[in-house]
Amino acid sequence: MKQGTDHGMAERKNALGQPIGEELAGWSARPRPPRTPMEGRLCRLEAFDAKRHAADLFAAYRIDTEGRNWTYLAYGPFETLEAFTAFAEKTYTGEDPHFHVIVDKETGKAVGVASYLRIDPACGVVEVGHIHFSPLMQGKPIATEAMYLMMARVFDELGYRRYEWKCDALNAPSQAAARRLGFTFEGVFRQATIYKGRNRDTAWYSILDSEWPALRQAFEAWLDPENFDAGGQQRQRLADLRPRT
Structure with a gap:
């Protein structure tokens, strides 16, 4: 059920003539994200279980022999399975951040993680x-597909109004990923935090509920098996399937 904002409405003003935001008639706090699985054609996102996921994740992350993928995370890398498992059992099981493990349906193995965080049901x-x-x-x-499934849960299942992506402003691959997925750049918060003993300027991106229907259509068209040739190469880029803004 859509409870979001019609951004095409005329500007509203109060009795003093000051501009004010649109009234959200009927708005109510949204549910928190559940731990139930999210099922796609290629992957399944599910709650972390150390016995089923820790060894697979550790092995998958070790393929990155130089540890590049840990550069912009506030933790890691981990040298042993025991150290990683202890970290994962503490970090991947909390309520906020609210982690999901990404399982490759072809192999049945865990190949990555992502989380919901800074969850604000009231807004x-x-x-x-x-x-x-x-x-x-x-x-x-x-x-x-994993990112699409997380967006679909937030907007279609839970009825949230805003979906955010934030990253180190120096993390060029993360910023490129956000733009490819349809997030809008909103700016950089300078000296926003400190991690691993160094400064972080944080780049902010977002998707609004009003933007989601067109993005959903683009994701579904891109993920359609017909969009890939016999060699697995895309026929159309995701960016070309999104509406021009």
Whole structure:
């Protein structure tokens, strides 16, 4: 049920003639994201279970032998399975961040994680973050499907108004991914935080509920098996399927 904003409405003013935001008639706090699985054609997102996921994730992350994927995360890398498992059992099981493990349906193995965080049911705002895709899914359709499934849950299932993506402003691949997925750049918060003993300027991106229907259509067209040739190469880019803004 859509409870979002019609951004095409005329500007509203109060009795003093001051501009004010649109009244959200009927708005109510949204549910928190559940731990139920999200099912796609290529992947399944599910709650972390150390016995089923820890070893697979550790092995998948170790394929990145230089540890590049940990550069812009506030933790890691981990040298042993025991150290990673202890970290994952503590970090991947909390309520906020609210993690899901991405399982490749073809192999049945865990290949990455992503989370909802800064969850604000009252305002219908949630961020996606702690995204850690192993080399087994980077640059592949499974990565796009995982992000699509998380968006669909937020907008279609839960009725949130705003979906955020934030990253280190120096993290060029993350910023490129946000733009490809249809997020709108909103600016940089300078000296926003400190992690691993260094400064972080944070780049902010968002998708609004009013933008989601067109984005959903683009994702579904891109993920359609007919969009890929016999060699697995895309016929149309995701960016070309999105409406021009």
